[in-house]
Amino acid sequence: QVLLVQSGAEVKEPGSTVKVSCKVSGGIDSTYKIFWVRQAPGQGLEWMGLIYPIWRTRHYAHNFQGRVAFTADISTNTAFLELSSLRSDDTAVFFCALQNGEIESWGQGTLLTVSS
Amino acid sequence: DIQMTQSPSSLSASVGDRVTITCRASQDIGNDLAWYQQIPGKAPRRLIYAASSLQSGVPSRFSGSGSGTEFTLTISSLQPEDFTAYYCLQDSTYLWTFGQGTRVEI
Numbered sequence: 249q250v251l252l253v254q255s256g257a258e259v260k261e262p263g264s265t266v267k268v269s270c271k272v273s274g275g276i277d278s279t280y281k282i283f284w285v286r287q288a289p290g291q292g293l294e295w296m297g298l299i300y301p302i303w304r305t306r307h308y309a310h311n312f313q314g315r316v317a318f319t320a321d322i323s324t325n326t327a328f329l330e331l332s333s334l335r336s337d338d339t340a341v342f343f344c345a346l347q348n349g350e351i352e353s354w355g356q357g358t359l360l361t362v363s364s
Numbered sequence: 365d366i367q368m369t370q371s372p373s374s375l376s377a378s379v380g381d382r383v384t385i386t387c388r389a390s391q392d393i394g395n396d397l398a399w400y401q402q403i404p405g406k407a408p409r410r411l412i413y414a415a416s417s418l419q420s421g422v423p424s425r426f427s428g429s430g431s432g433t434e435f436t437l438t439i440s441s442l443q444p445e446d447f448t449a450y451y452c453l454q455d456s457t458y459l460w461t462f463g464q465g466t467r468v469e470i
Contacts, residue, residue, distance in 0.1 A: 283460070285408075292465040293400070293408060293451050298458075307458040310365060343407055350420070354407035 250274035252344055252355035259361045265332040268358045270344035272325040278302050280348035282327040284318065287357075288340040296342075301327060334362045366390050368454055370463030377442055377468060385437045385466045387452035392432050396456035399428055399437045402449045411450075412437065442468070 255269040270282060283298035297308040301320035308316055317330045327344060341357040367390040377383050387397065395415035400408040410419050412428035415435055425440045439446055447470055452463040 285462075292449075293402070293453075293462045295453070295460045295462055298460070309459060345407075350413070350417075352410045352413075352419070354409075357407055 250276050250346060250348070250351055250353040252346055252353055254342075254344060254355040254358045257359040257361070259363065260334050261364055262334055262336060262362055264334050265330060266334060266360055268329045268331075268342055268344075268360075270327045270329070270355050272327070272346060274353075276346070276348045276351065278322070280346050280351075282318075282320065283345050283347070284329050285343045285345065286338075286340045287343070288337070291340075296329070299327060301325075331360075334360075336362050338362045365459055366393060366454055366456060366461055368452055368461050368463040370452055370466055372466060373464060374467040374469060376470065377447075378470065379442055379444060381442045383439045383442055383446075383468060385450055385452075387430075387435045387437075387454075387463045389433045389435075389454055389456075393454045393456035395431045396454055397428075397430070397435045398453045398455065399426075400451045400453060401446075402451065404448070408451065439468075 251273045253271045258266050260266050281298050281300045284296040286294045299306045299318040301322050306318050320327045339362050341359050343357050344355040346353050369388045397415045399412040402408040411422050411426045416428045427438045450466045
């Protein structure tokens with residue numbers, strides 16, 4: 249069984265940067281991809297982009313380009329989301345999710361609060 | 365970017381009802397569409413992938429159909445645990461997009 253465990257809740261000031269981790273465990277093919285999703289309070293799901301850790305290929309949604317960066321450490325099966333120039337409307341839960349063939353698994357979500 | 369228009373945004377139904385939710389894509393996406401269920405406070409759960417393939421472990425009352433630009437999620441007989449939110453997701457290109465979501469309410 250594939251398990252994704254994300255880092256804990258964060259409180260950040262406007263203009264700062266946050267880095268969220270997503271650790272993968274379980275037997276999977278190394279060609280998996282990780283995608284990230286943002287969900288503002290009471291709102292729908294917003295796709296942020298994806299990364300193939302083994303090839304370090306990344307694709308970012310236009311809404312986040314220039315402010316977001318995905319990285320991955322394949323030695324520890326950990327993916328990272330870094331979001332900069334934080335604004336109050338970045339207050340949200342951020343999810344990572346893994347796809348590998350027919351397998352899909354999600355992290356538990358990381359709450360980010362942006363407030364001065 | 366491909367836009368996904370999901371309808372309705374909410375619907376009222378009763379236990380045992382048959383329910384259909386629709387997603388329309390702004391261009392042909394073949395069968396590159398998935399459906400998700402999200403219980404408040406929880407991570408989404410994929411129900412259907414490749415438009416009509418049932419995810420392992422998902423009850424058979426859920427089904428998906430469609431191709432090209434129009435897709436449907438059908439719940440054949442609503443159960444109490446099905447009253448929650450549903451989303452479509454197109455993964456046709458390297459830029460994916462979710463629909464706006466549908467709340468299924470009692």
